[in-house]
Amino acid sequence: MEAQGGPHAGGADGDVALTRARKSALRRAIRLARDQLSATDRAVASAAAEERLWRLPELRSVRTVGLYAAHRGEVDLTGFADRVRAAGARTLLPRVVGDDLDLVASTSTSPLVAGFRGIAEPTGPSVDPEQLDVIVVPGVAFDPNGGRLGQGGGHYDRLLARLQPHTVRIGVSFACQLVPSVPREDHDLPLDLVVTDRGTYRTGARPVEEG
Template sequence: MQDDIPTEAAKYASPPCFMHELSPECRVEAIRSDAWRDVLRWRKAERKRLLDARLALTQHDREARSSRIASMLDVTTSDYSGRIVGTYWPFRGEPDLRNWGTQVFERGGHIALPVVIQKGWPLEYRIWTPGDPLERGVWNILVPAQGPSVQPDIVIAPVVGFDEAHYRLGYGGGFFDRPLAIMQRKPWIIGVGYAQSRIPTIYPQPHDIPMDVVFTD
């Protein structure tokens, strides 16, 4: 289902020590450097907690949840003809949408996979057709061995965590936000993840870019 987060969402496992000082109205404003260090420490701990919970799911459970997410994607957008869809190769228990990606291709869409050029740089998307060669990239993730760099019309963004304002908690490298910030036109950004990854807020900062919608199992 599309996740409309209730106000009674669960409390944080370990909120940053200064968070009581921030009102909801100023959450996206820059904060002082020592407070930002607290946010980074909190995000690191929350990221580990959420990843541990995700990896604890059985393979069968992840497959069932991934199938439900794929169904939600098709309910929202069924016409992919001529569109470039930036999807991903699953990593560390992420929802596996590879079969869904193949269906996008069969319906006339184009698949693009993210490639991390090097740490600290924006990733780029490369066109990939099922059957094209893949190679091991950064973190040993499979990426297209060749293919042109493109700008997707739709970006499917896997989340480690997500909040009620559709801000994404990722792996901490900023790989998704950086390319989105420099794209000539903004793609439609769809977050995908498990419902258990929902948190009240990630305490977004000015460099964080919200997703347009989030789909969960």
């Protein structure tokens, strides 16, 4: 975090305010860059990111994978979800419940309904997130060290905090969403891998225990 000199710096409160201001500015910039991708570019890049995900050794022999329903131009993982299910794994999708995210089992024919902020959400009973072997999360911006900038609600940060230590956390985005460093606060939890259509980054941000 950048130091703020001078007698009116505001201490810790000033640092937090600065970090949040930097987050807001980065969100605006990255959303603009992502929105400039054409539908064709987005489809091609989504397919490339899906292929990189599929080749990860962390995806071999997994039983339960957390995914998401793409919203507002995010990387579309529909094809990846089908491949994971065809390989025998169960896929879970998130559902906003108050300030938290629940996870619900979802298949290619499971109904999705418009939920929080219009995001497609599954219906059905909740599944304990401790069952996850791998979770793939979206975001507005990522960095190669595992930093993630979300939409600002903190839902994924609270979900990540509930996972077992062995659960592999993967962020996925378009290459234009990767930045050198994402501003972080204490509650922002790092990811183990960041995957884009152009590269895969193993962050080493935390030790991953065997499940």
